[in-house]
Structures are given as structure tokens and as C-alpha cells.
Amino acid sequence: MKRSKPVFLLSAILLIVSCNTNYRVVTTVSGNGNAHREVYAKADSAFIAGDLSKNPYYFDISKGWKIVKLDSMYTFNLFGEEKQMNVKVVSEGPSIEYFSKNIKFKEQMRSFAIPNETITKKRGWFYPVYTFKCVYKKLGHNLPVSIDEYLTKDEQKLWSQGGFENFGELNGSEMNDFLRGIEKRVIEWYAKNSFEISYAAINKFNFEKPLSDSLKNDVFNIIKSKYKEDEIDPQKVASELDRKLGTDYYSRLYGMNKEPIDNNYEKGIEVIPLLGYLISYEIRLPGKIIDANTSNIKNGVIIWKVDGARLMFDNYTLVAEYRRINIWAFIISGVTLLLALLSLSYIIKKRVKR
Helix, strand or coil: CCCCCHHHHHHHHCCCCCCCCEEEEEEEECCCCCEEEEEEECCCHHHHCCCHHHCCCCCCCCCCCEEEEEEEEEEEEECCEEEEEEEEEEEEECCCHHHHHCCCCCHHHHHHHCCEEEEEEEECCCCCEEEEEEEECCCCCCCCCCHHHCCCHHHHHHHHHCCCCCCCCCCHHHHHHHHHHHHHHHHHHHHHHHHHHHHHHHHCCCCCCCCCHHHHHHHHHHHHHHCCCCCCCHHHHHHHHHHHHCCCHHHHHHHHCHHHHHHHHHHHCCCHHHHHCEEEEEEECCCEEEEECCCCEECCEEEEEEEHHHHCCCCEEEEEEEECCCHHHHHHHHHHHHHHHHHHHHHHHHHHHC
16 A cells, blocks of 8 residues: 655545545434434445455444445545445444444454444433434554654644644634644654664564664654655665665665565554545434534534544544423423313312302
């Protein structure tokens, strides 16, 4: 898979060439709590012909899902980009919680496959308010260098999920400078991880004395300056190590063990392609929407953008509140009031007769 330059990669504009990574998750919740879900994707000709091993989804669709092949390639506008899809899978559940509890998935796709979805009654008798919440978990990864060394928690949230509420009254110019500063540190964080993973992949086959931390940092600074917009891979690290030390040892070491070194490197950064996964999460709730942490609401359907970049540093929570009319509350209250009035009328009549 070809990766974009780090500046774009970590700005969540990453596209993974030749990979189908766009989905529409469309859910309708009925008044009795039942949930109907459709997930749209783009499948290749083999899957359309019936080869389920070419499953384009990030979860197992062999049980509990009905496969519907669309008559033609449909084009959907996903957050300003035209995406083609030609298949959907459909499932029904007794509640929205059903889907997260009854899905099989690859461990690597856990964050996308099983968000924690709940609907709870909050308050109200005549017009009860309900809270819908969906929590997508942070991507699981073991990158050697923590983002905490480069960004504060608030900066991480701003960069990956948005929100300037914790940064005061910045004007446009100040906001631009502030974001550029964060971007610079994010790129350096990515470069540092690429370097450390590359060096570890090479060093696994190195039987000489390991480099000192000081020398490693010197080489990293040279590479960071030289390859500003390129990915730092094992071959580049081996070449720069040799230039720094005046030898060809590391390049020969890389050449003799190219395949396992490259494989170890790819495994080390396997979380990066997941940044390109995009889900349009769409839900229709059985009541009047009164609040949501997205402004994207069309014809009663609430829409959130969920992608790997938003899950890189922390969980991502979708929240909405809606209100319903409790017909039974009106009926019970009306009957109670009627009985009270009848009782009062009866008591008054008895007193009059006396």
C-alpha cells in the first residue's frame, strides 16, 4: 500500500491506494427500541459474483446479515467527496446495543467494528428525553514514541477531533499560527516513530554494539531535516547511519535482510493505514432532536464523520438527545384527573343531599 506524505497523513486526508475504506452505516431506531441497520460499501466483482472470502467489510457478514447487491454503482457524497458503493448488508436487532454484541471482527478492526452504542431515558413524564451515545474506542497500537511527548491532551483532541473551546478567543491569524505549530509537532512525532521503528527493524539483525542514544538522535535530526515530506523507512535509516559512521555496514545489513526488515517495519506502523478508514455514521431516532454534538443533520437524520484520524489519540464519542411524546402519560394523567373530578363531584353531591 502506498502512503501519503506525513503532513497529509496525519491531517486525516490519507487515502490508501487500491483499498476500499469508505462506508455508510445507516441506522433507524423505532419507537419500541428495535433497530434496523444498513452498511454500504464498495465490493469487487468476485464478491458480487458470490465469493464471500472477498468480503469488503471490516466485520464478518456470514451470520446475521442479509447481503443486498445494488442494481448499479451508486455514488454517495461523503463529507464533500463522491464515493461509489455497490453493495449493502442489512440486519435487525431488538435494540441498538445488539449490533456491538453480535459482530465478529478482525482484532485490528476492533475500534471500527464494535462501538459502544446505548440509548437511555434521561428525564420527563409527558415529554421524556432520551440520550443516544456511541463511543468508538481509540485505535490499538504500540508506537514506540507517545504523542504525549509532543502535544497536550487538549491539543491532541483539537488536532484529531476538533473543538477550540479550551483555547480561548483566538482570532483567525492566531488560530492559523497555533494549528501550524501543532502540525509541526505532529509531523515530528510521526517522523520520530518511523525512525525508531526503522532502526529497531534493522537492529534486530545487528550483532555489533548498538548505537548510543546520542548518536541515534544525531542521525534522526539529519534524516528529519533531509526527508521533510517523505516517509522515513529502513533503507533511508541504513543509508544515513552509514554516512554518519563512514561505513557501508548498515546498508549491507539491510540488503541481506531486506524482506524481514521491511516486514517488521510494516508491522510496526500497521496502524497508519487505518487512518484512511472513513465511516459516515447516520442515525434516525424516534423523536424530536433537541441536541447533538454534530451540526450535520439532514431530514431528521443525524450524521457524524468517523475516521481513523479521530480515533488515533483517544476515544470518539457521538451524542444526541431527543424528545418523545408519552401518549400513555397523557392518557393516565387524563384518566386520573377525570376520576378525581368524578370523586369530587360525588362528594359534593352527597354533602348537598345532607
